[in-house]
Every structure is written in C-alpha cells, then in structure tokens.
Amino acid sequence: MFLTISGCSSLVQDSPDQSIEGADISGCALELSELDIDHPALLYKEPLQSITTVKRLRISGGPELTLLPEEWLLHNYQALEEIVVYDASHLQCLPQAMASLTSLQSLQISHANLIQALPDIPSSLSNLRMDNCHSELKKGYKKNVGPDWTKIADIRDVDIC
Structure with a gap:
C-alpha cells in the first residue's frame, strides 16, 4: 500500500505533535510500504x-x-530500501543514522549542492545517485582517486555529479 501527500501545506502549520486530522489511513498505517510527501514536516x-x-x-x-x-x-x-529526495537544495548533510539503515539499497538525491561529505553508508547500498553536488563532495568521492572513494567503492552503481 502506498500514500502520497502533496499540496497540503495546512497539515504542517500546526504544532508538530498534532495528528493528521481527516486523513483516512486508519487500519493501513502498519501496512504502508511507500510514502511520497512534499513536505518533510509531515513525518x-x-x-x-x-x-x-x-x-x-x-x-x-x-x-x-x-x-x-x-x-x-x-x-x-x-x-527502508529506497530513499529519493527531490530538490535537496537546502539539505545540509545526511544523518549519521544512514549507517543503521540495514535494508537500504538505493539512495537518490537531486540538487545536493550543500552536502559536502557522506556519513557512513550501510553495506546493503547498491545504488547511490546524487546530482548537482557540492564541488567538495564530487572531489572527495571521485572514482578511484578521491580521498573518500574507498567509503563507497563497494557500491555497485555510483553516480555523484
């Protein structure tokens, strides 16, 4: 089962501990496998x-x-097997918790222009794609020559540009 929430800015304007009133997802929340949102505060x-x-x-x-x-x-x-972040132009860094995501296979981040380094990545990751990256990130993780390349060398499909 999947859930998409978009264009609902009024949902995020209240205090963070309020529930999403009127959302008809009772009975399926425990079964939810895909979540597509346009505002991180919804989480x-x-x-x-x-x-x-x-x-x-x-x-x-x-x-x-x-x-x-x-x-x-x-x-x-x-x-969690896949994380896709569209328009990460204000995302400053990835959390240290990334290493704990033992089932994560794919991480895709677009417009990652502020992220300068990656935290430890889980060994389960097989696909890493980041575009419009900060120059430090591109240099550090450049294939076979970047000083941080060894941190991601075992990932089958890497594209950091």
Missing part, C-alpha cells in the same frame, strides 16, 4: 511518525528540507 505528524514499515520514501524537499528526519529513519531502519 513528524501522527500517524506518519509512528510508521515502521515504509520501504520507499520519496520527499520533495525545497527550502523546508534542511535535514532528513533521523528519528523517523531509525523507526524504519529494517524496512
């Missing part, structure tokens, strides 16, 4: 903040996305 709302079964997370970032929600990622560490 701090009930019932989304308590979900532990999401395999695929897609976030449209924009100015609101300065950090990925580390606590939420840790709640889904066993299930």
Whole structure:
C-alpha cells in the first residue's frame, strides 16, 4: 500500500505533535510500504511518525528540507530500501543514522549542492545517485582517486555529479 501527500501545506502549520486530522489511513498505517510527501514536516505528524514499515520514501524537499528526519529513519531502519529526495537544495548533510539503515539499497538525491561529505553508508547500498553536488563532495568521492572513494567503492552503481 502506498500514500502520497502533496499540496497540503495546512497539515504542517500546526504544532508538530498534532495528528493528521481527516486523513483516512486508519487500519493501513502498519501496512504502508511507500510514502511520497512534499513536505518533510509531515513525518513528524501522527500517524506518519509512528510508521515502521515504509520501504520507499520519496520527499520533495525545497527550502523546508534542511535535514532528513533521523528519528523517523531509525523507526524504519529494517524496512527502508529506497530513499529519493527531490530538490535537496537546502539539505545540509545526511544523518549519521544512514549507517543503521540495514535494508537500504538505493539512495537518490537531486540538487545536493550543500552536502559536502557522506556519513557512513550501510553495506546493503547498491545504488547511490546524487546530482548537482557540492564541488567538495564530487572531489572527495571521485572514482578511484578521491580521498573518500574507498567509503563507497563497494557500491555497485555510483553516480555523484
């Protein structure tokens, strides 16, 4: 089962501990495998903040996305297989919790122009794609020559540009 929430800015304007009123996802939250949102603050709302079964997370970032929600990622560490972040132009770094995502296979981040380094990456990762990257990130992880290349050398499909 999947859920897409977009164009609902009023959902994120209230206090972070309020639930998403009127959302008809009762009974399926525990089964949710795909989540597609356009505002990262939605992950701090009930019932989304308590979900532990999401395999695929897609976030449209924009100015609101300065950090990925580390606590939420840790709640889904066993299930999460794919993270896609669109417009990560304000994302400053990836959380240290990335190393704990033991099922993560694919990480794709577009417009990652502020991220200068990567945290430890789980050994399960087989696909890493980042575009419009900061020059330090590109230099550090340049194939076979970058000083940090060895951190990602075992990943089958890498594209950092």
